[in-house]
Each structure stands twice: as structure tokens, then as C-alpha cells.
Amino acid sequence: MRVAFVIFDGMTALDFVGVYDPVTRLRSMGILPDFSWSIRAWTETVTDDRGLRIVPDSVAESFEGFDVVIVPGGFSTRTLRHDSAFMAWFRGIEVVPLKASVCTGSLLLGAAGWLRDKPATTHPSAIDDLANDCREVRSERVVDAGDIITSGGVTAAIDLGLHLVRRFAGEAARLRIAEQMDYRNGITPEAPDRG
């Protein structure tokens, strides 16, 4: 299984790192030894919405060969969705079978047209905005629509990550990773998935 983490200027770093941590533990904790990932950007360096600089693993490359792609949010998504060069690259994730987003990352999925017939969620402040591009916006922590999974604001990244862990490796793996992350609220049983 290969995961692409998309990062971009003006993102909220915790949207990305909050899901990167639980998901990458699938390999670091020896649960799925063949699990791999790549951090992919459109620019050489990515600066988050408050100045933190991250170096991606690849720049402006395609998304061929990935099984999952994960997209963070941040205020910049509101403008990036109108940036034709960025969106031309971003639309390349169409080939990835499972797409997931955190926070206002769903605005990018919506702008690409992938939420027109799906339920989805986003940051509470972006509910009305997302509604223009989405069949039904829900106020839930994680909305699993099968091949697209969206999640709520910032810290919902952790819940999305644990949800993905369960989809990829089962409930025992989710519990083990949540415990290693000292995520006490994440250790209680989750609501049923696939909205």
C-alpha cells in the first residue's frame, strides 16, 4: 500500500501531521511492513500558514501508482482552488482510488468536482462554502463515502488517521496505534463508517 501526502504553501501543518503520525505508524510499529508513503508538493519547499518550512519528497510529480492520497486544509485552499497551474497538478490525484482530506482540504476535492454526488465534511467555518460543490455537507468528525473520506477541522486529522488505520489494518491496529499516541479519546469504539 502506497500513500501520497499532498502538502502546499499556506496549509495548516497540524492538518497534515495529525494524519501523517497515525498512518505512518502502520510501518514504524511493524503492523504493515510493506506500507510506504511519499510527501508530495507543487513547490520545492512548503511554508505553512504560520511560517514553518517543510521539504517534500517530490516536486510537481504525478500521482500514478498510489493507492491513497491525503489532502490537508488551510486558508490557502480558498485561493488555490482558483489557481489553474496548481489545480492542473492537483487534478492528477483523480487516478488515486482512495482520496481523503482534513479540514478545508475538502474545498480542493470539491473544486475538482469529486464531491458532487457525495456526502462530505470540512472545518465548521467552511460548511456553507463547501455546500456549493457537495451533495450533502455533514457536521461529523469523519465522513467515509467509500472512495472519498473527509474530516472536520484541524485536530480531526488524528481521527481521520485512526479511521484510515482501521480501514487498512483493522480495529486492533487502530487501538494499538491510538494507545501509542496516548490518544485517550481515540481508544473508545468508533461510530460505524461509510456514510
Next chain:
Amino acid sequence: MRVAFVIFDGMTALDFVGVYDPVTRLRSMGILPDFSWSIRAWTETVTDDRGLRIVPDSVAESFEGFDVVIVPGGFSTRTLRHDSAFMAWFRGIEVVPLKASVCTGSLLLGAAGWLRDKPATTHPSAIDDLANDCREVRSERVVDAGDIITSGGVTAAIDLGLHLVRRFAGEAARLRIAEQMDYRNGITPEAPDRG
């Protein structure tokens, strides 16, 4: 108010970003306009325990002039505390009035001798290890000992961040930032601080 975020090779990125997000919102959300921070490392680039590369704001510089320093954890803390070059730089944070750590970051504070007469906490797996350098290890989410604040594993970074927000700017600021982070568990009233 000036905050130094210490980062280092082999750290757990979420330990750092989980506290960086709420604390830096003090400025990005206009709560404390004079609030500033710097991300400080001993090396030119920092690679986390799973390969994520972060570029610090300064390399091997002193900690003069900071009011607060925040130290993440990660498996590398178990070896870094015996690395005399790293520890010589790290001990420079002695001049900073308020020191805080996430997860096994407390092992570095303990190795520097600063927990000998203090209560503290750490990742659940490191409780016995920390006990060698600490007056009393507690199994709590955040232990506020006045001029040193320690927190539990990985996701406790968020709780530490919100605790610091309350110390710097009050309970209304903590509630506002927790809400913006969509951190539902963080919106309930906290236990009394200063253990």
C-alpha cells in the same frame, strides 16, 4: 512574549506540531499581537523519526531572550541525552524562565537535571526511565510545576498547547483556540493547574 520551539533529528513531528498549532494561534488569531516564536535546531535540517524534513529558523544559536522553550519527544531523546555536543547546546535553555516538554522530551529536561525537585510526566512507556531523573513521575496529561510543564505522549502536545494558551492569555483564549482547532474534548473545562 517570545517562544523557542526546539526541534531535532528523530523527534516525533506531532509532538512539535501539536503544540505549535495552538500556541502560534495566539498571534495568527490576533489574540496577542506581539507574540513571536522561533523554531530552533542544532542541525541545518531536521528529519523526524519517519523521514519528514523540516527547516529550522536558526541553527545552533543560543536561547537568550526567550520567555518560553518547548521541547518535543521521540525515540532519539533516549540517545541524544548522552550526546555531549547536543546536550551542551540544549543546556543553554537553562536561561529560559519557562520550560515545557511533550512526551519523551521530558527525558532531555531530566538529563539536564531540571526535574530533580519537580513532579513531571512523559509518554507512558518512559515512566520508569524518567523516574531516575525526576522527584515524582505522574500519569497525567499535563503536569504544571510552575516553571517547568511536562505533558504525556504525542497527542498530549495539543493539551499542553492549550494549557500554555490559558497561562499566557486566559481561559477565553483557550476556548476560542480549541474551537478553531475543532478540538471538542479540549472545550470542556480543564482540571486546575500547577501540580
